[in-house]
């Protein structure tokens with residue numbers, strides 16, 4: 001999320017309040033949480049036919065060596081849209097997708113776009129230029145070093161900052177004529193990826209133990225994504241809050257040191273990998289992965305079934321929040337949502353009488369809500385659907401969206417006013433970032449923190465990588481604005 005925030009160039013060092021406004025705006029636009037499930041229904045071509053859905057009975061086996069991860073940095077939507085790769089005078093090599101044939105050598109910065117007859121690559125100096133067939137290509141630094149000189153500068157549009165990335169870049173045409181869209185993917189060893197995640201997910205200055213707990217959770221989440229999408233997608237994670245935020249190379253020393261301290265450590269449960277879902281603040285009402293992330297056998301692993309008290313996050317500003325809004329606005333949005341989802345009863349909603357919590361999970365988190373009107377209609381929808389419906393500002397003449405930080409809400413209709421009580425920020429599964437920070441401040445180490453948030457899990461040293469290097473640079477200097485959430489595999493579309 002923070003990366004998106006930065007990519008949009010709207011916030012560098014903003015206050016929590018400003019950040020929340022942006023978060024909510026983005027949620028409105030992108031649809032956080034299960035809104036992403038709709039994403040997969042859009043008419044998007046896929047590059048390869050997915051393998052048959054193989055049920056994964058009890059989670060993945062923990063790998064014994066460091067995997068590479070493929071992060072989608074951006075989706076270039078229009079033919080002719082340019083991306084700049086490489087920094088001044090940096091030597092770049094362009095190869096086929098298997099790195100077997102050298103297709104060109106250039107001096108950076110290199111301008112790349114997809115034309116109707118193929119890739120156009122042009123040195124910004126105007127010297128070298130080439131046209132290549134519309135097939136996946138790789139761009140990487142020519143150097144054999146793994147230090148700063150191998151980092152690739154990337155600028156996806158003129159109003160975006162240049163960001164630097166370790167590893168290589170895959171440029172993958174999506175094959176959807178005539179738009180000519182393509183995906184920009186960074187492929188990098190997992191341990192080189194993680195510092196850029198921690199730098200994006202946690203405030204600088206947070207406790208080292210919080211960083212370590214977050215590193216273990218983020219690594220576990222990433223490995224699960226890699227294994228779940230193997231052979232089924234051309235990337236594993238997004239670089240945004242849709243998966244987990246990734247800033248590329250970072251100068252956040254705590255992030256770098258934390259990844260080194262926890263190298264190869266993942267969450268295990270009975271020899272299986274536990275996907276380390278996490279969110280900003282559980283609000284004292286944790287969610288179960290099977291409820292909040294999705295119906296996947298992996299999400300039924302015992303450590304993903306929520307954690308008991310205490311709510312260490314109770315001092316966070318997002319622990320409990322309130323909103324006040326107009327009854328007509330709520331009615332408009334519910335009717336609009338009813339039309340969109342072919343819920344005829346909801347589409348015909350009359351004057352709103354009440355919205356009551358119908359069911360809650362074992363921790364008191366709202367699961368379903370009953371909407372009643374004065375004409376006797378009664379409609380039950382999930383709490384997630386209700387949140388999505390109420391945040392549909394764009395559907396009713398662009399009126400400002402309601403800033404609902406989670407689906408864990410209670411509503412009270414009082415004449416023409418609707419009061420909303422809300423708890424937490426994000427999906428509420430697994431590690432609670434504000435809670436983890438409070439635990440760390442009370443002297444708890446990473447192991448105690450993660451075993452509290454993933455009950456029954458143990459920290460497993462999956463691999464060690466003496467040759468693995470993490471990167472430090474003074475280029476990507478932005479820091480996290482607020483903790484965040486790791487989404488489900490189903491949150492992405494290939």
Ligand SMILES: [Zn+2]
Nearest residue numbers: 282313432435
């Ligand atoms: Zn919490």
